[in-house]
Amino acid sequence: MDAEERIARGMLYTESDAAFLADRRRADLLFEYNRTPPGAVDRRTQLLGRILGSVGRNPVVASPLHAAYGSNVHLGDDFYGNVNLTFVDDVEIRIGDGVMIAPSCTLTTTGHPVHPQLRQDYNRFSEPIVLADKVWLGSNVVVLPGVTIGSGAVIGAGSVVSKDVPPMVVAVGVPCRPVRDITDADLTQRQPPGLG
Template identity: 70%
Template sequence: MHNEEVLVRIAKGLVYTESEAAFQAPLRRTEQIFEYNLTPPSKPERRRSLLTEILGSVGERTVLLPPFHAGFGSNVHIGDDFFGNVNLTFVDDVEIRIGDGVMIAPSVTLTTTGHPVHPARRADFGRFSEPIVIEDKVWIGSNVVVLPGVRIGYGSVIGAGSVVSRSIPPMTIALGTPCRVVRHITDEDLTTRTAGSEIG
């Protein structure tokens, strides 16, 4: 199968294998990610330089605390005023797009890739990939997993420990496994410190 045909299959969310996708290996930024994770806090300029080498695009005033992990790195696009806490994992076989003003708590996984249920279809690491979009001003709590094809809408909050398997509308609080909307964010939240006991 030609590389162009594989790319079409990937874009359609169809199953493809490790061997078929091997031509994409030069897009992996594993060496730079390794170096970033070992760069001391006293060298913020070096960290920033490495981040611009690793990511597909990165905005201003971006904080990404090491260690972080990515399959590629080059398929991740981050906007301005981003804060990513430790142990953020990007499974970025296809694009992950993160808007402005997004905050992500420790030990979050954003995975664009899943695998077929039947073991015969997982031969040669058979998989499918769908992009993830996180819109502006989203806050994602600790230990959240965001699955392939999910879009999290503007301003939303994802409660700690959630597994987000479906897209979440803007300005809502969502939590649980599977993640579900529990309420809308309103002007009343301007006067409270937290979203309430439901996100703990």
């Protein structure tokens, strides 16, 4: 089985195995993006289109933006990403429409084996991440490999999301767990404690 198939199956692979992916990295473009003035909206949007795999309408991504590749990230329409957003996108990260991400969040598709002897040559595994439409991640959220967060879900600040989150729930904690449904009662209040 070749490296590309092992990566696609979520199996272990090394940095040497992944060398064929080097041309997909967008480090120089990220460097340029992070030094482009916030008011240069057209230029920033054009750069995002060259950095990311796909970008919907009306993206707002504050600098600095960090990505392992960039080319494996796909943003829907009306995306908002605040400062210090990090994509460890060794495989795909798919983000739906109307998603908001607060400061200093990390979405990492990649993890490493627990046993140190298996971490030679940066041995790792990668699994895709999906954020469905209208997801909101509070500040300092970490989303781990293979996670899907359902439409409309809200993830509280500081949470570590290691398992799938269903749609239309508030989920918080380390590890992150749903604590309640989002209902029409939420149309009349600001936000539950612990978010933002």
